[in-house]
Amino acid sequence: MSRRSSTRCSKMRRSVSKFIAGAVLAVSAASPAFAAKTVVNTLPAVTSACSLSLPTPDAIACAGYFSGNLLNGSPTDVLNQQQAIDSLPGTFQWNGNWSALANSTNPFYVLDTDPNTVNPGLTNGNQLNFGTTLYGLTIIGAHFGNGSVVGNNSVFWLFDFGTTGAQYVALDNPQGWSNAALYTTQPPPGVPEPATWAMMLLGFGAAGTALRRSRRKTGMLAQIA
Secondary structure: OOOHHHHHHHHHHHHHHHHHHHHHHHHHOOOOOOOOOOOOOOOOOEEEEEOOOEEEEOOOOEEEEEEOOOOOOOOHHHHHHHHHOOOOOOOOOOOOOOHOOOOOOOOOOOOOOOOOOOOOOEEEEEEOOOOOOEEEEEEEEEEEEEOOHHHHHHHHEEOOOOOOOOOEEEEEOOOOEEEEEEEEEEEEOOOOOHHHHHHHHHHHHHHHHHHHHHHHHHHHHHHHO
16 A cells, blocks of 8 residues: 555544544533432441440341431431431331421420439430330431440431330430430231221222112112012
């Protein structure tokens, strides 16, 4: 191949390369961004492994300890709470509605029958009592401040209170306790869950409609006869 032909081929290759590069840039500019979404994990760092035996009865699982107080209604900490709860065993997923939790209007909602206790907000000084009997799988979040046995951290406990239930959870060491939240518990044995009630009501409605149609049909047949 002559030098002139070689030079011509080189120019053609450069021209083709520039054309392809320009086309790619044009397509990129005209097309929407399809970059993979970046999942931002906002959970604060785990400072140490949470204790299953700090409460009585013992928890069956826990998430934490997470740095700081996550028990509030700020958008960031609502996400923090959801992520922590999602990490626990089971299928319960909190919907993020902070105002629906028992302690949403008062971080010290847990019932205190004695205002002179060492830890105001704790029944008898060491009991997390939400004023309801706890049954089955129950998730409780708690925060402890500086000076506590766990430091300024939050924890999420999963309990199984079975069918006998429990009135409260006792803290073996309540020093530095700050606040707590009840996320979920089961209904008393024999009481259908809301989803079951809904299915029962739909069933009753369908049965009633069928019965009315049957009576109407029977009446029409009687008139014809």
